[in-house]
Amino acid sequence: MILGVNVDHVATVRQARMTFEPDPVMAATLAILGGADGITVHLREDRRHIQDRDLRLLREIVPVELNLEMAATEEMVGIAIDVKPDLVTIVPEKREELTTEGGLDLQGMKQRLREAVERINAAGIPVSFFINPSITDVDISKDIGAQMVEIHTGHYANARGEARDEELKKVRAAVERARLNGLLANAGHGLTYYNVKPVAAIEGIRGLYIGHSIISRAVLVGIEQAVREMKKLISMK
Numbered sequence: 001m002i003l004g005v006n007v008d009h010v011a012t013v014r015q016a017r018m019t020f021e022p023d024p025v026m027a028a029t030l031a032i033l034g035g036a037d038g039i040t041v042h043l044r045e046d047r048r049h050i051q052d053r054d055l056r057l058l059r060e061i062v063p064v065e066l067n068l069e070m071a072a073t074e075e076m077v078g079i080a081i082d083v084k085p086d087l088v089t090i091v092p093e094k095r096e097e098l099t100t101e102g103g104l105d106l107q108g109m110k111q112r113l114r115e116a117v118e119r120i121n122a123a124g125i126p127v128s129f130f131i132n133p134s135i136t137d138v139d140i141s142k143d144i145g146a147q148m149v150e151i152h153t154g155h156y157a158n159a160r161g162e163a164r165d166e167e168l169k170k171v172r173a174a175v176e177r178a179r180l181n182g183l184l185a186n187a188g189h190g191l192t193y194y195n196v197k198p199v200a201a202i203e204g205i206r207g208l209y210i211g212h213s214i215i216s217r218a219v220l221v222g223i224e225q226a227v228r229e230m231k232k233l234i235s236m237k
């Protein structure tokens with residue numbers, strides 16, 4: 001089970017003062033020492049946390065999977081082709097949102113996504129789509145040409161009791177469908193030390209992409225330890 005650690009919120013603290021610290025690049029190296037199998041950054045159109053400089057330095061020093069989350073815009077496709085991360089995850093992006101709020105609107109963006117995938121793949125980079133836990137969306141992802149999907153676990157994370165069980169079932173069904181379609185299946189968003197185990201236990205899941213909860217714990221215990229604790233949790237059967 002791959003653990004991709006999203007270091008955006010290290011940059012959020014830095015940008016709060018527009019200064020040089022804490023540095024997400026330093027955080028990434030420590031996360032890797034703690035056992036991260038990948039480092040994720042979301043280069044947003046408004047550059048509210050990760051900066052272009054962070055991405056370029058990470059590309060030079062990250063020996064594990066470097067996953068670039070980005071919107072399917074002309075600017076971002078150009079940056080991806082230039083920097084060459086190991087994986088591009090296409091996410092929806094709205095300026096006013098606090099964080100990515102839902103999966104891609106695949107129907108509405110089909111043509112734009114198809115073109116983005118073709119161009120990014122032509123540069124030798126696989127593409128993952130961040131999608132809602134929906135069988136239909138898995139099928140459309142396959143049809144558009146993605147190699148991977150990341151199933152949005154935000155609704156699972158926010159639900160309680162029986163509603164949470166229902167959300168977990170949807171995530172499980174989407175993972176199964178992706179595998180049937182020959183797509184690699186990941187999951188992420190809103191996962192914490194307290195809710196991650198049932199998702200990690202889903203058969204056939206390739207990896208989990210986690211940011212806020214790990215960085216929050218890292219503020220208190222250090223990032224190496226925070227990553228080590230999450231790795232242990234998701235590896236336990």
Ligand code: PXP
Binds near residue numbers: 042150
């Ligand atoms: N996966 C995707 C596609 C995301 O956009 C995010 C948030 O940037 C995450 C995973 C990580 O979510 P969280 O910070 O809630 O762990």
